[in-house]
Amino acid sequence: MDVMSRGSILAVDDSTETLELLGEFLQTAGYHVISVTSGPSAFKVLEHSTPDLILLDIMMPGMDGFAVCRQLKRKKRTRDIPIVFISAMSEIDNKVEGFEAGGIDYITKPFQQKEVLARLSAHILNRQIQQRLQKEREYFQALADATFEGVAVHDATHIVEVNRTIVSMFGYRYDELIGKELLDLLAPEYREMASTNILQQDTAFPYMMKGLKEDGQRFLLEIQTKTVQWQGRPLKVTAMRDITLRKELEHENRTLRTTLKDRYKFGEMIGKSPEMQCVYEFLTRAAATDQNVAIYGESGTGKELAARMIHKLSERREQPFVAVNCSAIPDSLFESQFFGHRKGAFTGAEYAISGYFEQAQSGTLFLDEVGELSTLMQAKLLRVLNDKMYTPIGAKTSRIADVRIIAATNRELREQMSAGHIRRDFFHRIHVLTIKLPPLREHKEDIPLLIEHFLEQQTLDVEHSNIPASILERFSAYEWPGNIRELFNELTRYLTTGQMELSDAHPAEHFQFKSLPFLQSGWSLSEAVDAFEKFYITQSLQKNFGKKGKAAVDLQVDRKTLYKKLKKFGDI
Template sequence: MNLEQKRRAAIMPDGDGLLRAVVRAFDGEIYVSGADYLLSYMNDRLVDRIGRNAVGEPCHAALQGRKTPCPFCVMDQVLRGETVRFDIRDPASGRWYQSVNAPVPRGEGGPLLLSMITDVHERKMAETALKDGASCRMPGEVLRRAGVRLRRNFGNIVGESPAMQQVYDEILNAAASDANVILYGEPGTGKELVAHAIHDLSDRRNHRFVPVHCGAIPENLFESEFFGYVRGAFSGANTDREGYIAYADRGTLFLDEIGEISPHMQVKLLRVIEGGGYTPVGSNQVEKTNVRIIGATNRDLKDHVRRRLLREDFYFRIHILPIYLPPLRERKEDLSLLIDHFLMIHGGKLNLRPITGKEMERLHEHDWPGNVRELQSVIIRYCAMKGIDLTASDPGSPKTLDPGGGVPADGTLRQLVEGYEKGVIASALARHRWHRTLVARLLGVDRKTLFIKMHRYGLIDGPQRPRNSGNNRPR
């Protein structure tokens, strides 16, 4: 070591000491996590904020109280070696933070994610004061300006096409507002997933998300379902029961197929939306509520207004922040991502052969009238029958036992019949969102027989029942 090297060594601290000094001096929160999202390091400031050392826990659970990764997570980009910076607003406090996310190389197992969070609220407020109209700037614009342009997924929504990038930005914009939202999209495009993402990012995320399928509620039950009733209001009303409006108080009420609401009930809902409250059936007491409406439809609501199926005043109250979800045929560049996503969910433990190039070509040529929901059904059948079968998705196609349509060509008659039966049950479950009672009725068997067959064919581990099932209704 020459004289100059000795002089530098004498005045420079060792690497570990320098790193510790930098971490102590950093005026913000630091954490490190891996591809499995488990925390491997937290600085003292972060430990103090959440009240414990959460090393070993998933970062989204420990820091955000979520069961799944955050919609704004950039783990996939960082693991590809990118450094991602963006500003984001905390819906709970309203304060702005800057997040710098960088890869940390290591010998084996791939890089880790180093995330450094600093409070930049005063700077953001100063920018707002200096820029005319900047007070209306939404997080989506902030993320675009910060360079976060390509996202492969957003919460449980999958897609990296330009059309989906636009949807992600609109989700962020809607989440930063408390205005009513209307989602337009064909069946199977993921309207409920988008509604839930908006809720999860909004100030209302700590309160209920209540989905209601308006087309499934008979007209004579609509008022009691939405507004509840008091004891003695009608025969069988033995106790008070709150309706969907009260159940969603301070949260989000998702009205799927909002165009199916009759003009008579639109008047009553309009009063709630305008802050006039509601009256439970059998009561004379006006109740107040604080609820955000997110509607969804596959109809042309302007045409409904022209045909007097939708009141004009009701239309203008719900059509404030419109979001248009693209059909799958217009974003086929997302097919590979979606296929991998559904294979991971439905075929994770199965020893499946890869989808061939010819099969992928057929998938890309298909028009997908049922959109993402239809694709999910096709992948579930593939996992069950080891073959791509697009004919079963067509309601008009004959249901024949065709060995070329996904059923193995070789085997005993019993094996062939069981393979076909497994595919039929899997397809029916997927089409009807794993509503087992409904599937049993449609297939003409009792529930016990369906459950026995589901156990036999390994079809028990399906997705959760949809959120507008009876388990989520107010009682």
């Protein structure tokens, strides 16, 4: 048998005769033997050599075998080398002390060569097997650590091994994860599904769930599981991938494609004006996160439509969107409507009713006219937003509130807060991202697109081109205090009755300006003419919904002349 295949032995004994005897029959058996006569000499050898086993005498001058053993077990380099005591001391107490010092066997002198060879062979073989297993474990651990996926090995419930990715992904220490239940790494609402689909069977495709970090933070995961045989028993290998960033990029890509494909339309929102382009950009950014949003806008500007667009583009799009009119909820019914109640919770509660938080679970809760909530209702709502928990009336246990809040108002919440109508802590909880929808009077160039969109939704046989120019002029001149809702109502009235109820001046009156307040004294005639031209061209463009061709006809100039004027005056 090859010498190196049997292993190496360090023999430590103050008796040279014993060392010669051991060296002779051990080398004959195929072992490589290093002999020293003291503990300090053994330490020097071990500085540059790592034998498979150490044969250690006990009674040696200066430093006995027990002390040598204890010191070797304290050093990282030598702590795993098996130590076999060989001594003429046969008392039980000596053997016990040897094992307590860290020895794995005890051979009594005089010894039988066959017995020594049998014992040493078994110990060295076990050592070599452990070394091979350790190398394999380190190799596979390196492979597992090299992957971007988190890998957890577990039995029916508890984790037995993880890679470094899992450690960094969830924020626990390695030793905290070993023995921990795998389900504890998932958000509570996903544990039942995981228990059925992950722990009980292999997964043919990845499941999307939410992980729960050590600090309570949630994040999106893809999870897939396979059964393997490990150390003679079936275990599960679960791969976990943090897909939070990927999903955000997918959302940004999807929303970007949507906006680039048709910039005059963003979902159900219509308009290609710069004001609306800014709104689309804000909605896109809001949809890529899970932060709370406050939407500002006058009545009729489409605040709920904007909220639905954020939800539709967000990660929660497959979950419910629940709209709540906060102005219609009295203090006495707040808890019942938001948290729900159990059957018999109070007089008249004949049925269990789910509240808005339960209806919107995992989705979006839209709080319209949030500024109408009383400070008492704000305090109750704030507690849920902070704790992510609520308790239905009559229930004994709390429930998780996993919802995204989108609030809308036609009031200035900061002013409401200064006046004491909005709690400061509540304001900062809902006022994370803000979007302001422009009133229609600030983007009148979108009126033709809005009219066209409205007519496409109607069953009436009326085309945009059949609406008289005089009516379109009146629409352009009108200030629309009721915004898009008023525009659609006015269109409905006109198409069904042929009448309108606009209260503003007619276009003819609109352009009969009695003074020119923009003119300044001290201007030259040339400067005054330029100022008037700019003003008059602006009025014509507004009258013709920004269409330069029609404005040129209205001004009785050719397009080339109009374009030169526009270039001269800059953006109008």
